[in-house]
Amino acid sequence: MCLAIPGFVESIRDDNGTRMGRVNFGGVMKDVCLVYLPDIAVGDYTIVHVGFAISKIDEASARETLRTFEELGILDEGLAELREPAPPQPPGSRPGLSDG
Numbered sequence: 001m002c003l004a005i006p007g008f009v010e011s012i013r014d015d016n017g018t019r020m021g022r023v024n025f026g027g028v029m030k031d032v033c034l035v036y037l038p039d040i041a042v043g044d045y046t047i048v049h050v051g052f053a054i055s056k057i058d059e060a061s062a063r064e065t066l067r068t069f070e071e072l073g074i075l076d077e078g079l080a081e082l083r084e085p086a087p088p089q090p091p092g093s094r095p096g097l098s099d100g
Helices: 059-072 075-083
Strands: 005-015 018-025 028-033 045-049 052-057
Touching: 005 028, 005 059, 018 045, 028 045, 028 052, 045 059, 052 059
Parallel strands: none
Antiparallel strands: 005 018, 005 045, 018 028, 045 052
C-alpha cells in the first residue's frame, strides 16, 4: 500500500529546471518533487505521495495525521516504504498500474 505521508521541507533546490526538496519524514530523508507546489518553502509541511509533494499542510495537521497513522498501525509500514528503494520496473512498464 502506498500512503501519502506528511513531511517537513528541510531544503529546496533546482534540479535541471525541476524544483526538488529534501523532506524529513520522522528522520527518514527523501528527495521529493515540488513542482506541483510552487509556493512551498523551507520549514513548511507537505503531504507526499510517490515522490511528489501534493499538498501543503500546517504543522498541527501533519502531527495529527502522523498520530492517526501510528494509532492505526500503518505509520511503520509507510515509513518502511520510504526507507526501501522502489523495486526495479521492467522497460515499458507503468509503475502503480496493474492488468486487473
